[in-house]
Amino acid sequence: MTVPTPNFDAKVLRKTVLEMAYSGATVHIGCAFSIIEILAVLYRNHLRYPTNDPRAAGRDYLVLSKGHGVMAQYACMRELGWLDDEAFTKYFANGSDLKGLSDSRIPGLEVTSGSLGHGFSVGVGMAMGAKLHGTDQKTYAIVGDGEINEGPIWEGALFAAHHGLKNFMVIVDENGFQAMGSTEDVLKLGSIQAKFESFGFEAVTIDGHDETAIDSAIARLWKSDTGLPKALIARTVKGKGVPFMENNNIWHYTRLNPDTYRQALSAVAGEST
DSSP: OOOOOOOOOHHHHHHHHHHHHHHHTOOOHHHHHTTHHHHHHIIIIIOOOGGGOTTOTTOOEEEESSGGGHHHHHHHHHHTTSSOHHHHHTTTSTTOSOOSSOOTTSTTOOSOOOSTTHHHHHHHHHHHHHHHHTOOOOEEEEEETTGGGSHHHHHHHHHHHHTTOTTEEEEEEEOSEETTEEHHHHSOOOOHHHHHHHTTOEEEEEETTOHHHHHHHHHHHHHOOSOOOEEEEEEOOTTTTOTTTTTOGGGGTOOOOHHHHHHHHHHHHTOOO
């Protein structure tokens, strides 16, 4: 597969998300924006796809357990040349292959997710498979902080620690919100880092929009010789990059109109990276 020159600049990726959301009259903009920098760093510096093939046998695995943030991943896949421009202009149109949730039928999306909680355990299973086969593949699972209310997350965490899956890393998008309110109001989480540490993970907490910090933390966790699974807690802002969306949970389910689309594009264009 031809290797393009991808541009993982946060402005570019957010613009693509806005174009998709407006074209398809779809929701989940805020929760896509909170993981833009995380995905940019992963695709730019860490994920391995031999010959740029999203189905390569020796690839690393990226499981978007918070599947409703998939527009951010689509934006990265566009930069890699895995999706063409027509897929974006016809997003959510009749006959479109791209859904509003992660769908494993699309090369590059490892799981069908959106029903929260199970993607994490699927990722743990992938990591276990890689360990049993003796490969050096790494598995990343991105979950939301609201998602970790789900019991399967902690069952998977126990399994990962018990089997010493040092090739597995969970990245928690700690943006402080879930569909129906703030995580603090819905179900208090306390220290997410401390929780994962108590389940046998090596864990760190960083600014989830600081690409240097993200990159350094991922590299440091992989270099560690503890033999433990890894947890990266990324403190983020839901709706990051557009002031009227930031920390405004209405943008979990609100659609863009011509005016808000124009304002959002303007805000993203002026965003510092």
